[in-house]
Amino acid sequence: MATTWVPLSHTPGNFASAMWLMGDGTVLVNLYNSKQLMALHPEATGSYASGLWTSVGNFLLEKEYFSSAVLSDGRLVACGGEYSGTGPARNGNKLLRDLRSNDTVFYAICSTAGVD
Secondary structure (H helix, E strand, C coil), X not given: CCXXXXXXXXXXXXXXXXXXXXXXXXXXXXXXXXXXXXXXXXXXXXXXXXXXXXXXXXXXXXXXXXXXXXXXXXCEEEEXXXXXXXXXXXXXXXXXXEEEECCEEEEEEECCCCCC
C-alpha cells in the first residue's frame, strides 16, 4: 500500500526542532531556536492535516540536539543539549511545571535556573 504525505493546513509558526507523539495522539513540538512548545491536536476523525495548534508552554532555555523521551505515564523528559542557553544555567535538568493542553499534562524537564 502506498503512503501519501499531506501538507498541514496550519503551521505552528516556525520550523520544529523536535517533535513527540504523546499518548493521547497530540503532537508536541519545540519550535526551532525557541523555548516555545506547541501542540498539534488532530481532528475528530484522527487526521492531523487540518488539526489545530495551541501554545502549551515553554522550556526555560532554548534547546538543540538534546535527549528526550515520552515516558509510559505520559511525561516528556528532555535533558541537556548543545546550544541550550548561556551562562551557568546550561544543560541542567529539573522538572519545570506541568503544561496543560485540554486534558493532557505534559511535563517539561529543563534547567535548574529559574524553575517555576
